Every structure is written in C-alpha cells, then in structure tokens.
Amino acid sequence: MTTRSVSALGVLATWLLIDLWRVWTPSLITLFGRAAQTPAEVMGAYALLVMAVPLVIVAFLRRRLARWAGWMLLAAFVVRIALAINPEGGDIQLYGSSVGVVLAFGALCLCAGSLGRALVPSVLLGVAVSASTHALLGTFGAVWRRDGWDVALLIVQAVLVVVAMRGAARARDAPVAARTALLLPPVLLIVLLGLSDVGRGSVLSPIWGTLAVVVGVWAAVIVALLPAPRRRPWFSAVLFPAAVLVAVPLEVTRGGFEGVLSVWAAAGFVVGPAAAARLLLFAGAGRSPRTASVSAGVGGVIWTLLFFAFYAGYDLGYRADWVIFAAAVALAAWAVSYRAGIRGRIGRYSGAAPGSGSARGSVSAPDSGSAPASAPDSRSVHGSGSDAAFDPAEAQRIEAGGARAVAASAVAAVIAVIAALVGPALTIPTRPVAASATDRPLTVAAYNLRMGYALDGRFVPGAVAEQIRNAGAHVVLLSEVDRGWLLNGGQDQLAIMARMLGMRFVFGPAGDQVWGDAILTDLPVHDAGSQRYPAFDSLTGAGMTSATMKWGDTAVQVIATHLQPDGDELNATQGQAAFFSQALAAAAARGPVIGGGDLNTTPDTASWRLLLASGAHDALAPIRPAYTSPAEAPDQEIDHLFVAGMTVHAAVVVDSTLSDHRMITVQVQVD
Numbered sequence: 001m002t003t004r005s006v007s008a009l010g011v012l013a014t015w016l017l018i019d020l021w022r023v024w025t026p027s028l029i030t031l032f033g034r035a036a037q038t039p040a041e042v043m044g045a046y047a048l049l050v051m052a053v054p055l056v057i058v059a060f061l062r063r064r065l066a067r068w069a070g071w072m073l074l075a076a077f078v079v080r081i082a083l084a085i086n087p088e089g090g091d092i093q094l095y096g097s098s099v100g101v102v103l104a105f106g107a108l109c110l111c112a113g114s115l116g117r118a119l120v121p122s123v124l125l126g127v128a129v130s131a132s133t134h135a136l137l138g139t140f141g142a143v144w145r146r147d148g149w150d151v152a153l154l155i156v157q158a159v160l161v162v163v164a165m166r167g168a169a170r171a172r173d174a175p176v177a178a179r180t181a182l183l184l185p186p187v188l189l190i191v192l193l194g195l196s197d198v199g200r201g202s203v204l205s206p207i208w209g210t211l212a213v214v215v216g217v218w219a220a221v222i223v224a225l226l227p228a229p230r231r232r233p234w235f236s237a238v239l240f241p242a243a244v245l246v247a248v249p250l251e252v253t254r255g256g257f258e259g260v261l262s263v264w265a266a267a268g269f270v271v272g273p274a275a276a277a278r279l280l281l282f283a284g285a286g287r288s289p290r291t292a293s294v295s296a297g298v299g300g301v302i303w304t305l306l307f308f309a310f311y312a313g314y315d316l317g318y319r320a321d322w323v324i325f326a327a328a329v330a331l332a333a334w335a336v337s338y339r340a341g342i343r344g345r346i347g348r349y350s351g352a353a354p355g356s357g358s359a360r361g362s363v364s365a366p367d368s369g370s371a372p373a374s375a376p377d378s379r380s381v382h383g384s385g386s387d388a389a390f391d392p393a394e395a396q397r398i399e400a401g402g403a404r405a406v407a408a409s410a411v412a413a414v415i416a417v418i419a420a421l422v423g424p425a426l427t428i429p430t431r432p433v434a435a436s437a438t439d440r441p442l443t444v445a446a447y448n449l450r451m452g453y454a455l456d457g458r459f460v461p462g463a464v465a466e467q468i469r470n471a472g473a474h475v476v477l478l479s480e481v482d483r484g485w486l487l488n489g490g491q492d493q494l495a496i497m498a499r500m501l502g503m504r505f506v507f508g509p510a511g512d513q514v515w516g517d518a519i520l521t522d523l524p525v526h527d528a529g530s531q532r533y534p535a536f537d538s539l540t541g542a543g544m545t546s547a548t549m550k551w552g553d554t555a556v557q558v559i560a561t562h563l564q565p566d567g568d569e570l571n572a573t574q575g576q577a578a579f580f581s582q583a584l585a586a587a588a589a590r591g592p593v594i595g596g597g598d599l600n601t602t603p604d605t606a607s608w609r610l611l612l613a614s615g616a617h618d619a620l621a622p623i624r625p626a627y628t629s630p631a632e633a634p635d636q637e638i639d640h641l642f643v644a645g646m647t648v649h650a651a652v653v654v655d656s657t658l659s660d661h662r663m664i665t666v667q668v669q670v671d
Contacts, residue, residue: 004286005118005121005405006118006121006125007115007118007119007122007171008122008163008164008167009066009069009070009114009122009167010108010115010119010122010123010125010126010161011126011129011160011164012126012157012476013069013073013107013111013123014123014130015126015157015190016073016077016080016100017101017105017126018126019046019080019143020033020076020080020100020101020142020143020557021101021132021192022489022490023144023489024050024085024097024098024099024101025486025488025489026092026406026451026453026457026459026487026489027097028047028094029043029488030450030453031090031094033292034217038150038297040312040315044304044308044312047307047308048304050098051101051105051300051301051304052297052304053302054105054106054297054552055111055298055300056103057106058110058113059290059294060108061290062219062290063173064291064422065113065114065173065290066110066111066115066167066168066172066173067169068107068110069110069111069114069168070107070168070169071165072104072106072107073103073104073107073161073164074161074165075103076104076107077157077158079097079099079492080100080154081154083096083097083143084143084146089454089458090572093456093457094457095501105185105300106154106297107183108123108184109181109293109294109297109300112288112293112296113121113176113288113289113291113293113296114172114173114174114175114289115171115174116174116175116176116286117174119180119184120176120281121221121224121225121277122222124217124273124277127191127192127196127217127220128220128412128416131196131198131217132214132217132218132420133153134139134198135198135214135419136419137149137201137423137428138423138424138426138492139484139491139495139496140427140428140461141489141490142457143489144459144489157249157521157646159329174286174289175286175287176286176292177289177292178292179295179335180286181286181292181293181295181296182296182298182299182333183299183331184280184296184540185299185300185302185334186299186302186303186306186331187331188303188414189486190306190324191243191273192328192490193211194244194268194272194323195216195243195244195247195268195269195273195487196216196217197213197484198213198484198490198492199483199490199491199492199514200213200216200247200483200484200490200513201266201267201484202484202495203260203483203484203507203513204263204265204266204671206265206495207345207421208266209265209269210420211421212267212270213269214275214413214417215269215270215413215417216270216272216274217417218410219273219274220269220273220274220276220277220409220414221277221413222274222406222409223278224277233282236278236332236336237332237335239272239275240272240276240328240331241325241328241329241330241332243267243269243271244268244272244324246262247261248316248321248324249319249321249322250264250515256528256529257528257530258508258509258530259510259512259516259532259541260509260513261513261514273457275397279332279336280335287615291631310328311485311487314511314515314540315540317395320478338639394424399665424495428499429500429501430499430500430501431465431500431501432469432501432502432503432522433469433472433474433501433502433503433522434465436472436474436639438551438553439552441649441667442474442475442556442667442669443475443665443666444473444474444475444477444594444596444641444666444667445468445473445557445664445665446476446477446478446560446597446640446665447479447480447639447659448598448629448659448661449481449482449493450480450659450660450661451482451485452488452493454657455589455631455658455660456657459489459491461496461497461500464497464659465497465500465501467654467656467658471652471663471665473551473665474551475519475523475594476521477517477519477560477595477596477597477641478517478519478520479517479561479597480562481515481516481517482514482515483495483515485514485515494507494520497520498520501520501522503521503522504520504521504525505518506518506521506530506531507545508527508530508531508543508544508546508560509530509541509543510532510540510562511541512541515541516562517530517543517545517561517562517597518544518545518560519547519558519560521549522548523550525547525548525549526547527546527547527548528546528547529545530544530546531543531544531546531583533576533579534575540564540575542561542562542563542564543561544559544561544580544583545560546558546559546583546587554592556592556670557587557592557593558593558595559566559580559583559587559594559595560596561576561596561597561598561599562598563576563582563597563599563600563607564600565600571600572607574610577599577601577607577611578610580599580611580616581614583615584611584615584642585615585616588614588644592643592644592645592646593643593644593646594619595616595617595642596639596640597639598638598639600638601640601642602637603618603624616642616643617642617644618640618642619641619642619651619666619668620637620664622650622651623651623652624637625637626639626651626653627653627662628653628661628662628664629658629660629661629662630660631661634662639662639667640664646670647668647669648666648667648668650667651665651666652666
C-alpha cells in the first residue's frame, strides 16, 4: 500500500491561480469585453492566448521544473500584491491579472512534471483552502477586499511562497502520467464551476449549501491521500458526471420559485470533488517530466474552450450546462479507459520485480504520480517499480506519514466547517439603512448591478451598499444579480449586499439557477415567488420576481424584472413587456403595486405603450427625460418604475459609475 504526500508548491500554485482567475475572468467581460461591445470571438481569442502562453513556456523547459515553478509562483505572488494595491482597476487590473494567470498556470503545468504522486492531493488541497477561505469571507473574495482579512490571507500565501521555494530547491523531477496532466485543468474547471463553488452552495442554502461545498472539497483531499484506486474505476466514472448533473443542469420549481437548484445539488457538492480525485488517480506513472508539463498546458487550452462553451450559451441561446455535463461524461470515460493498460502494473507489496508473481523483494507503486525508475521521486518508496530491495522501514514511514496527512486533513476540515459557519458574520460588517417613519413616503430604488462590477472593473459591493444606504431605500429592485458564476469570481453578490445592509432578499432565477433578479428589503416579506418569461426570440433568460411587504399597516406588492430584447431591434421587447404588463394589471387589481427594473425599453415605443396599458403610471414622469444608460454619459431611458394605487412624491436618477447603469429612486405613498 502506498500513500501520497502533499507539496506546498502544488497547494500554492492552485490557490494563487484560483485567486487570479477571480480577477481575470470578470475583467475579460467588464474591461476587455466592455459589456458585450467587444466581439465575443475577439475576447475568446485573447483568453485563449493567455491560457496558451504557459504551454509555449513549459515546452522549452526540460529539467529542474520544480525550481522554475517556484520562481514563477514568486512572480505570480508579486502580481497578486500589485493587484491588491491597485486602486483604480482598469488596464492594470486586466493585463496584470493576465500576466498573473500565465505565471500561476505555468507553474501548475511544471508541477505536473515535478511533483509526482503529490500533485493530485496538492491541487485538491489548494482547492479546499481556496473554497474554505471564500466561505469564511462570505464569498466576498479576498482579491476584491481592502481590509485586514485580505492582508491576513496574503501573509499566509507569503509563508507558503517561502516554504514552496525551499522545497523546490531540493526537489527532483517526478512526472505524473500525461493523461493525468491533460485531464487536470478541465476537471479542475468543472469542479470549480459547479462542485466546489461556494457561491452556488450559498444559493442552495446560506448554511447547509455552503457547508456541503466545504465538506466536499475536504473529502476530496482525504480521498486523494488514500492508497491508489485499484478496482471499480466505473464507480468514480459514474459518480462524477452524476454529481455534475445535479449540481449544474438540474433545475426545479420549489416554493413558488421557478428554475432553482435542486436539493440534490448538496449531494453533488459533497461527493463530486472526491469522485474527481479518484478519476485523476487511475492513470499510471509518468515517464517524461516535459511531456507531463506540456500535457497540462494542452489541458489549459481545453479549459479555455470549455469555459467559453459554457458561458457563450447565455448569448447564443443553447443550454451550455448540458455541454458541461457531456464534458464530464467524456472526461470520466477517458480517465478510466487507461485502466486496462496499467492493470498489469498494479499490485500490492510483492517479493520480486513487477509481474514476477513472487511475494518478496520490492514495493509496487501503481501511483498516478509515481516517478519512473530513471527519475526517482524522493517522496516514493526506494526501488518502486524497479528491482531494488524492499525496505519495510521506509514503507512503514510512508504509511505513517500518509495516516498523519489524512488525520491533519480531517482536523482541517472540521476547522473549515466552523469557519464557514461563523465567518460571514465576522468578515462582512452590517450597517442598516436608517429607519424611516412608516407614515412618510417609502423610498424604492431600482438598479442594474452588472454583477456588482463598476465601470473600472472592480467588484464593489460595499460602495453599492453605501449608495443604497445614502438613498434611504427600504426596497431595492435589482437586475443582473450574480450569485455564483465562476465567470464573475464565484461571489454570491446578493447575500453579500444583504448582509452589508442588514436586509432580507428574494431571488428569482432568470439566466440560470444563480443569475437573475432580486428584491432587497428591510420590511416584512410574504407571498414571494418568481416566474420566467417565455423565450420568444430572446437568448438571455428573463423573468419576474415578486413579493408583498408591509409598509406600516399597508401591504405593498413589488415586482422586479429585467426585460431582454426578444426581437431584432434594440427595444423590441414587446413579448415580455406584454407579460409584465399583465402582471402589473393583475397586481393593481389586488392593491398598491410598484414594479420595474432594467426594461430595455424607451418611452414612446410599442413596448412602452403595452406597459402603460396595464393601468400603472410612470413613476419617473416628473423628471423626464430620465437617462440611465450608459452610466458614464447616459443618453438612454431604459430603467423604469411603474406604480398603481400609489402617489409619487419625488424621483431621482443617481449619478454613479458603480455599474454601467445609473440607479433610480422614487418616493411613494399609498393612496
């Protein structure tokens, strides 16, 4: 029996790479893509270039790969610090994070050629540390924070840099199998996208969903430290895509909300990463450090193609979540197909060279990361895979070290679970909106958040919360709410802002289970639900999120929506506008109602006339023209609020560049 160790080099490479991805991927959209102004194919080509550069770099390195990896991680950490002290976002953020990704992913590729059997557990430990700290911070990523928590985690990473550099100086190259190296990046993408995404877990349940994610990533670490799998490869090959199925594509209607995550997603969070770990361990030993590193680089290209295949579906109109499920099936099948080829090399301690059938003399090490006899790994049993004499003392030391690693991981998992439970309350301070007398007008705001990213590309939930607080809004209708897209850093933006403002929220999925519309409020809420619109010709999903809340003794109905163009013209939203108009009319028949959001509709259009036909009134009429987009120089009136059974006392368009839209507020009083 052989057990695996871990390497600070692999842990740091993974953790740092995930941190840099959290900055780089949203920068592609907000800065390089300029909110869909840059052609998608140009943006995709740039991303592919960034992820392909490490492949070119590692192709020229043949020896001392661990040392090169250490130096690249040191440089990546310097970039990480530079991004942390950059106050303006912009080009420094975009191109700085691009350089950081090249360095960190290049280091991970070199780890595939130098860490041997320590690679898989080290990478999964890096994922576990990243997910656990993300849960501790309430999904408000450390890369976007400018407080003591960000500094504390940078100090931990700095210590890891020192440890990794010292270990790299002593390491000898020991490759994993080329197949393992090639599988690693795309499998890592699927794990990060759907199985270890703390934001997605938070959407399922702020407590139990988050805990399921944390438990799952640490279970994967423990599984990766156990002896190499020898039998039943099909079990992991079935379990991995099954976990992806319930955690990504599966949607249900629950509690009056359409398109939400199934409770089975929690099971996917728990078992999926461990199944992925076992898949990566089924391939045989590597032979060439350079081949392993290059294979990991090729896997990075596959990572990019899958990444854009998933998110492009929201613009091209296909169910890309099923593409990811199909990719999980294909990767799992390919991973276990190598099993037959290594069956003859797999065995327990035997007394002769592999394949002799004797029961003494050497140790078989059928590891996915074992070094070949020509390049022995200092972490493996001497003579593994050769005719060297069996050393019982060395074998016992390896087993004892593996047992200690498993025990330490179990303790770390318990600590991570506790941190996930208490962390958000400690790391996200709450400052509520000032109380207002209920006999005075109610302030309502509507805002397209652009997933929480300002025009300079920075994630700024604190500034948005302060803007809402300054407006005195007790009800906020939100559009483009992101609660866990890896593309946007994996933050649960809605939960973060709700905690900052001391508010409760109602979320309605639209594009998928974690992207849609929401209502934030500090008022009592009941009768909440959501309904998706028919697709019409719109490619991006849309729907209505509704709730009834009490202002004093009066029940006020609120409907938040984000109409998407469903025709060939910019403002051709007639199909969805008709549905929204019907909802306004039905609500108005029951009592006071206010509804709206980013309607992608300008006054004096066919869609506008449909909205007015509901019997509701334009709440911004006193201040027309009320330009809200684009935020830096608005010349379009596309964000609106409509009221029925209420009188508008004031309306304002808030001058701000915290999104690509400006926030609107109205003060209303029930008639």
